[in-house]
Each structure stands twice: as C-alpha cells, then as structure tokens.
Amino acid sequence: MEVLEFEKMSSDDIYELLEEIPAPSALLSELQAMLSSEAEVCSDKVESVIQQDPVIAADVIRYSNSAYFGSREKAASLNDAISIIGYSKLNRFVSAKAFQRLATMPLDMYGLSADEFYMKSVAAAIAMDEIAADHNDVGGINYTIGLMHGMGEALINQYLIKFRNSAASLNFAETPFRRLSMLERSVIGMDQAQVAAVALRKWNFSERVVEPIEWQFEPMRCRENFEKANALTASRYVARTLLEEYRGILSPSKAMYQLSFQNKTLLAVYETVKDEIAHYNEIAV
Secondary structure, three states: OOOOOOOOOOHHHHHHHHOOOOOOOHHHHHHHHHHHOOOOOOHHHHHHHHOOOHHHHHHHHHHHOOOOOOOOOOOOOHHHHHHHHOHHHHHHHHHHHHHOOOOOOOEHHHOEOHHHHHHHHHHHHHHHHHHOOOOOOOOOHHHHHHHHOOHHHHHHHHHHHHHHHHHOOOOHHHOOHHHHHHHHHHHHOOOHHHHHHHHHHHOOOOHHHHHHHHOOOOHHHOOOOHHHHHHHHHHHHHHHHHHHHHOOOOOHHHHHHHHHHHOHHHHHHHHHHHHHHHHHOOOOO
C-alpha cells in the first residue's frame, strides 16, 4: 500500500483542534469527583451538580421514568429520579449525554457517521464498565475510559480535513484493526491512541483514564493500568461487533455466536450493552 505524505501531526496541532470543539462538561468531573469521594455520597449534592445542566437534568428524569427501570411510581423531581436510577447508572447516563455534544460530526476517514461514532463510544463505555468492574473503578473511571477511547479518531479525522484532496484516497475504515495504528503513524506520525492521550491530558483527565487509552493498541506496555488497557481491548471488540450488527453486516444471531465463540462473558456483556443503548435511544436528544 502506498504511504501518502502529509504534514506530521504535533501536540500544537491537537491543541488547536481542541479549540474548535467543546471541552467535556465540568459536570462530568464534578460528578465523578463526588462519586469517588470516600465520604458518603449525598443525593442532594449530586442533584445540585446535575441541575447545572437543565437539558441533562430533564433527560435524567425521563430516563428514570422509562420502561427500563419498571418503577411503579414515576419520578416527579430530579431527586426522585436519582433514587430510581442509582449512582452507577446515573454516571453512565449523564456521561453519555454530555459526550453526545462532542460527537456531532461524521468521521469520513473512518467511515463513521456521527451517530455511529457516538454509539460505538457509548457501547465501549458500557462494556468497559462491565468487563473491568472489579479493577479498582473509582468514580466511574472505567466508563470514562471506554467513552473517551476514540477521541483520537475524531481529532485525526478533523486534522486530515485540511488535506481533503490528498487524503481522498485514504480509507482507515477498510484497514484491519490490528494494522490501523501502524497506518495512522505512517501517515501523520501519531496514532489515534497517542492523539487521544495528548487531548485528554490537555483537558486534565486523570492518568488512570489517560494511560489505558494511550496504550490501547499495546496493553502490555501499560505498566500501571494493564488490566484496564486489556479490558479496553475487549470492550472495543464488543463495540465493533454492535456496530457491525447495526449496519447489517452481522445478523443478531451471528453477532451473538461470534462473541460467544470468543468468550461467553463477552456475550453477556454484549446483551447488557444492547439493552442499555436501546433505552438511551428512547430518550430524545
């Protein structure tokens, strides 16, 4: 395959791109800090944090009243909703809704629509939360790792837009996943994992989030957070399978067989991911 020459991507290029997209809501960091505190979590304080974003607060109430929870009593307030949902699923839902504001553009270089990129990210987040549940998850870190793992794709796609004519022959979407990192590095000097790490450090994410994402292609090199980096590999596989089912490449039965062949635990995780995303989609954007 011919390697096309582009101006190599630098940290300064990444910082410039970050100025064009909204930073993750402060609501996320506040909520995670509160849930990771050793002190007992106070629902009133959680409520006050979520109330900073009226749109998400309204969605939380609607989510709590969905069939997913099967509550006989409908939530009339945000505090009621928090009690019905529980802190773990609340963190998942709020994080996914906040991330949706970042996932607004298609990733043409990767063959992903904006909706597909969002679904893939959320699917990886839910899967990561399930697979790495016992790996020291403090304040929803596992979910955040899964949710933010693909930010490098979005930034590389955005960077290559200015080389649109030259990049027309590039198609990362058709590149086997194991070769993707190598191709990205040959084209722009960095891969999506490295790009994501630069961006997340600029946004002041914890190293417990950044490191597994940075080494997602090479988990063995992630010394401090190997278990999380390894779990992210499996989570990406679950998310990719869901995307292929969504696109009609795999039938539901074929997708389930493929996952059960790999690992029966992944099959259970896949079913959880599908169920939760389906209920997310019931809540209007």
